[in-house]
Amino acid sequence: MEFKVLAIGDVVGNPGMERVRRKLRQLKRKTEADFVIVNGENASVVGITPDQAEDILDAGADVITLGNHSFGKREIVDYLEDTSRVLRPANLAPQAPGRGWDVYETKAGDVAVVDLIGRCNMDYTPDNPFLMAEKLLGQVTAKFILVEIHAEATSEKLAMGYLLDGRVSAVWGTHTHVPTADCQVLPQGTGFVTDLGMTGPMQSVLGIRPELSIAKFRGELTSRYEPADGPVQLCGAVFTVDTRTR
Numbered sequence: 001m002e003f004k005v006l007a008i009g010d011v012v013g014n015p016g017m018e019r020v021r022r023k024l025r026q027l028k029r030k031t032e033a034d035f036v037i038v039n040g041e042n043a044s045v046v047g048i049t050p051d052q053a054e055d056i057l058d059a060g061a062d063v064i065t066l067g068n069h070s071f072g073k074r075e076i077v078d079y080l081e082d083t084s085r086v087l088r089p090a091n092l093a094p095q096a097p098g099r100g101w102d103v104y105e106t107k108a109g110d111v112a113v114v115d116l117i118g119r120c121n122m123d124y125t126p127d128n129p130f131l132m133a134e135k136l137l138g139q140v141t142a143k144f145i146l147v148e149i150h151a152e153a154t155s156e157k158l159a160m161g162y163l164l165d166g167r168v169s170a171v172w173g174t175h176t177h178v179p180t181a182d183c184q185v186l187p188q189g190t191g192f193v194t195d196l197g198m199t200g201p202m203q204s205v206l207g208i209r210p211e212l213s214i215a216k217f218r219g220e221l222t223s224r225y226e227p228a229d230g231p232v233q234l235c236g237a238v239f240t241v242d243t244r245t246r
């Protein structure tokens with residue numbers, strides 16, 4: 001039996017949120033997706049509020065994933081403890097609030113979603129995501145397993161894909177906000193893309209007003225990052241998976 005997963009890249013600020021509110025349900029219908037996962041850690045640019053999480057779920061997402069900005073808005077902490085539908089990376093320190101993976105019932109069978117975070121050029125506090133992935137695979141028995149690796153380095157994301165090839169249904173990357181043109185089925189049958197890209201303003205640097213980013217790179221004192229104006233894109237990928245994947 002085929003199972004279609006729609007994975008949406010990092011939603012950035014109000015422009016990205018507005019696009020999700022207006023378009024996600026329509027896109028879910030159009031792609032005939034059975035299950036929708038949205039990375040929401042930039043809904044407030046840095047972090048996500050409970051209201052924004054509710055809005056993304058109301059718009060059609062089944063699960064929201066987070067990353068390095070999981071706790072950027074502290075009011076999300078209590079919410080994370082109470083919900084199974086918003087995941088922070090599983091390899092954060094054990095005392096981190098919330099959960100990093102869970103199993104969801106669907107008409108096609110149980111679906112496990114695992115959120116992981118990379119370490120190359122990122123925070124050094126998370127545990128090794130490769131060892132965590134192997135450990136979790138020993139515990140998860142769901143029919144379908146979907147893994148997001150929120151990471152900067154393309155090598156780290158590709159290596160995760162190959163580590164899990166044939167053992168999970170799909171692996172995709174998030175965090176860089178730039179989609180990669182390498183959608184593929186890995187040799188042992190796992191669907192993979194290095195980065196989904198973002199849902200946010202197109203004429204921007206990762207969703208942010210370019211002048212703010214330029215100022216930072218020029219070494220100037222910078223003000224708070226704000227989303228850019230102009231047209232908004234929604235990036236993501238559809239994975240059609242079946243039980244032969246693994």
Ligand code: FE2
Nearest residue numbers: 067068069175
């Ligand atoms: Fe990120």
